[in-house]
Amino acid sequence: MKKIQMVDLKGQYKNIKQQVDSSIMDVIETTAFINGPEVHEFQKELEEYLNVKHVIPCANGTDALQIAMMGLGLKPEDEVITADFTFAATVEVIALLGLTPVLVDVDPVTFNIDVEAVKRAITPKTKAIVPVHLFGLASDMDAIMAIAREHDLYVIEDNAQGIGADYISADGSKQKTGTIGHVAATSFFPSKNLGCYGDGGAIFTNDDELAHTIRGIVNHGMYVRYHHDVVGVNSRLDSIQAAVLRAKLPHLDEYNNARKKTATKYSEAFKDIPEIVTPQNCEACKSDKYEDCNCHVFHQYTLRFKNTDRDALVKYLTDKDIPCGVYYPIPLHLQKAYRDERYKEEDFVVTNQLVKEVLSLPMHTELDDEQINYIAKSVIEFIKG
Numbered sequence: 003m004k005k006i007q008m009v010d011l012k013g014q015y016k017n018i019k020q021q022v023d024s025s026i027m028d029v030i031e032t033t034a035f036i037n038g039p040e041v042h043e044f045q046k047e048l049e050e051y052l053n054v055k056h057v058i059p060c061a062n063g064t065d066a067l068q069i070a071m072m073g074l075g076l077k078p079e080d081e082v083i084t085a086d087f088t089f090a091a092t093v094e095v096i097a098l099l100g101l102t103p104v105l106v107d108v109d110p111v112t113f114n115i116d117v118e119a120v121k122r123a124i125t126p127k128t129k130a131i132v133p134v135h136l137f138g139l140a141s142d143m144d145a146i147m148a149i150a151r152e153h154d155l156y157v158i159e160d161n162a163q164g165i166g167a168d169y170i171s172a173d174g175s176k177q178k179t180g181t182i183g184h185v186a187a188t189s190f191f192p193s194k195n196l197g198c199y200g201d202g203g204a205i206f207t208n209d210d211e212l213a214h215t216i217r218g219i220v221n222h223g224m225y226v227r228y229h230h231d232v233v234g235v236n237s238r239l240d241s242i243q244a245a246v247l248r249a250k251l252p253h254l255d256e257y258n259n260a261r262k263k264t265a266t267k268y269s270e271a272f273k274d275i276p277e278i279v280t281p282q283n284c285e286a287c288k289s290d291k292y293e294d295c296n297c298h299v300f301h302q303y304t305l306r307f308k309n310t311d312r313d314a315l316v317k318y319l320t321d322k323d324i325p326c327g328v329y330y331p332i333p334l335h336l337q338k339a340y341r342d343e344r345y346k347e348e349d350f351v352v353t354n355q356l357v358k359e360v361l362s363l364p365m366h367t368e369l370d371d372e373q374i375n376y377i378a379k380s381v382i383e384f385i386k387g
């Protein structure tokens with residue numbers, strides 16, 4: 003059996019090596035390292051794939067979140083609501099801009115922001131909601147957009163883990179995550195579903211005016227060369243990374259399908275184990291029609307373990323050369339940097355429970371059946387003792 007990796011970037015590279023190598027060499031030959039044609043072409047191709055009016059590439063996903071908030075003109079003391087159970091980048095940029103982060107609990111089934119908790123957290127100072135499409139599953143955008151309309155709030159989608167995922171509204175219409183709110187941020191960190199070979203990110207919006215504002219912000223606040231109209235930043239996607247992303251974008255659906263196929267096999271193996279709660283997976287995903295269904299793109303395949311010593315399981319799997327990860331081990335409201343006396347433990351019941359129960363299994367585009375079976379068998383072995 004091939005050695006199991008949490009993420010197998012090398013195996014994936016081997017299949018697209020020729021395209022990637024020649025694209026990188028072309029950039030080097032032309033020396034258009036910054037804002038070269040590859041960046042512009044990638045931007046257009048991603049706009050088309052997502053069906054969104056504007057993609058603004060930038061240096062990484064954290065910058066993308068920050069720039070989106072700067073573009074919306076959020077001001078110190080404005081309150082921004084986001085999920086307690088996510089990667090820290092989201093809350094970090096809110097705090098960095100002097101805005102007030104308001105963390106709320108998540109839903110125990112989807113792991114995404116709890117819309118009832120969002121409603122309870124709204125005050126006259128609330129200006130925006132940041133739903134995170136955690137692990138590749140869309141947040142409840144119908145409900146979030148309805149709350150935003152009612153209270154006149156901005157919605158900034160953190161789509162770093164959700165690229166390629168579809169959100170299906172109650173009326174049956176289908177949109178890509180990251181194209182529903184006022185603005186969205188994504189990351190092309192190597193291990194993300196669409197990853198480059200270094201850092202990269204992008205902002206998406208359908209709002210022409212906001213797109214114009216953001217294009218200036220990423221470039222030192224310049225709209226006309228050497229005229230600085232607003233305080234900006236320097237945040238660029240470099241041409242070599244854009245070339246890698248152009249080579250990978252045509253494979254994104256195929257990559258996401260490979261992830262879903264793996265998730266379906268894992269979930270099938272665990273379905274009769276009462277201690278294991280498998281991730282939400284719709285009927286279409288579970289059937290052989292999953293090729294048509296992109297409701298979950300499985301950036302992570304994350305299980306909840308009931309009545310199980312999760313940390314002993316981690317050790318058991320590690321000893322068997324099966325990598326695994328706890329995403330995330332500490333709720334953001336308990337992190338030293340983000341503690342706030344307004345937070346009460348009873349408002350974070352789900353997150354406090356999830357951090358003890360979750361475990362993510364290896365998930366990437368190159369897992370084969372032998373590996374998947376070995377991983378599933380080992381997990382079940384541990385549970386059954």
Ligand SMILES: *Cc1c(COP(=O)(O)O)cnc(C)c1O
Nearest residue numbers: 062063064089091162163189191
């Ligand atoms: C990866 C990630 C980010 C940050 O992206 P970087 O490119 O690493 O800066 C932000 N939010 C979430 C949910 C992420 O998973």
